[in-house]
Amino acid sequence: MGLRTFLSYAGENRADVAVFRKHLSAAEHGGQIKVWIDSEKIPTGSDFDQKLTEALKRTDLLIAVLSKAYFSSTWCTKELQTARDRGIPVIPVLLEPCAYEFSGLGHLSATPDKGKKAVLEHPKKDQDVIWAKKVVPDIMAAVPVLPAPAPSPTPPPPTAPE
Numbered sequence: 001m002g003l004r005t006f007l008s009y010a011g012e013n014r015a016d017v018a019v020f021r022k023h024l025s026a027a028e029h030g031g032q033i034k035v036w037i038d039s040e041k042i043p044t045g046s047d048f049d050q051k052l053t054e055a056l057k058r059t060d061l062l063i064a065v066l067s068k069a070y071f072s073s074t075w076c077t078k079e080l081q082t083a084r085d086r087g088i089p090v091i092p093v094l095l096e097p098c099a100y101e102f103s104g105l106g107h108l109s110a111t112p113d114k115g116k117k118a119v120l121e122h123p124k125k126d127q128d129v130i131w132a133k134k135v136v137p138d139i140m141a142a143v144p145v146l147p148a149p150a151p152s153p154t155p156p157p158p159t160a161p162e
Helices: 009-027 046-058 074-086 125-147
Strands: 003-008 033-036 059-064 090-094
Touching: 009 033, 009 059, 033 074, 046 059, 046 074, 046 125, 059 074, 074 090, 090 125
Parallel strands: 003 033, 003 059, 059 090
Antiparallel strands: none
């Protein structure tokens, strides 16, 4: 099973993140990652906060899709703080230009690389190429060097009745 990967993004970036999610599907089908994204995993009528909290408890990797809206979102900052508190590796993805260097993520390498254009700075016709040929490969290159997920606890064997 691949790394349980939590996709953290601002709601107003949902359409762009849906495109990114489709590009991550190849790595998911290849068994490298298992993506958790709220739009696919939280049924209507569910307790949103509870489902997010449960997912973060089981996460091995958090991909933070960074934008101006990301850092003004209460949910995003909560997800990021939970990842930090739990020691979950974070991979920043620059969706649009933002001052992420001042967010406590400045020490992390982002994709696309620092000094390069964020995904949405490219012409619309080129964005699929950036996702497929730059962002996803950068993330997959990082996966082998991340800490291995903790094994699931093995239940004790049943005891014979006396």
